[in-house]
Amino acid sequence: MSVLTAVVVLLAAVCALQLLLTIGVIRRLREHTAALAGLSQSPASLGVGDEVGEFSAVTVDGEPVERDSITGDTLVAFFTPGCGPCEKRLPEFVSYAGSSLGRRDRAIAVVVAAELSDADAYVEALRPVARVFVQDSDGALCRAFQVTAFPTVVMVAPERDGRVMITADRIRLDQPASVPA
Template sequence: MPVLIAAVVLVGLLCTLDLILTLGVIKRLREHTAMLSKMADGNAPGRPPVIKVGEEVGEFQAVSVDGELLTRESLSGDTLVAFFSPSCGPCHEMLPKFAEYARTVPGGRKQVLAVVVGTPERAKGQVAELSPVARVVVQGSEPVLTDAFQIMGFPTLLEVASDGAGRPVIARNNVNLDSPVVAA
């Protein structure tokens, strides 16, 4: 009989512990849900938001893999701008879809700028895939383009257009590769 009582008490204690742990997990899931919804709004705690629509592109000077000198003034008309990194898994997944989308951009590769952030050796594969559809810049240790566009993570897709004063500004900071390109 004492063994049976001890077993019932032990099972009761285990059930109580399980209930306490389950309530803790539910509380933690609610906290994470709140954090994720803030991130979706671009207000992730401790992380600056993506460059806002209407913000002016910063000054930059870079040389494409084809030897073309690029500045913010070379972003004429509607320009699709993408940032990739060889060490980024989602970048590798998005790259073929981006290349297909870039093929349909009015004005061709002159209206598409792709920036690969990494060493030239590591960026080789992405450069080869992007070169037919975009002007490609490999950015090494100098964060010229990532600073000009306020890039915080990869991959990042932006659309740049000229404002009323002719300055290049962000027209869209979240380009949907599933929707077709619409000429302005």
């Protein structure tokens, strides 16, 4: 009988330890959930339905562009040299903009770099398919779109009242899409 009692006591101790470990895991999961919820409340840029702020900038080719000059659906992307995800998304963006949009004026690409020389490879890749800007992280376009992370890709379009709004913020660059002319 004493062996049975010892087995039951040992089993009870193991169950109690497992219960304590489970409570600890649940507590950590709640902390992580709260931390992740906090991250999702600070987006990397404006979201769908948000109005794009005023901006005025000049492309690397000398073309002036203002918020009010956006007259149709326009793909807007922000890249920065040295960013691993940007390196991956750059060819996808070039392919998407070149095949899906059909017109260079339907895409804006912002290369965020301190020096123009840092952005040369990006500018050359983007120039055939988009109007390209090189700015620092406090540039007019980054402020207008409130961009804080890279790469960021959004679709914008003017409303009937003239306000330029974000119409999509989860662009699938690996799938072709048609944009109305």
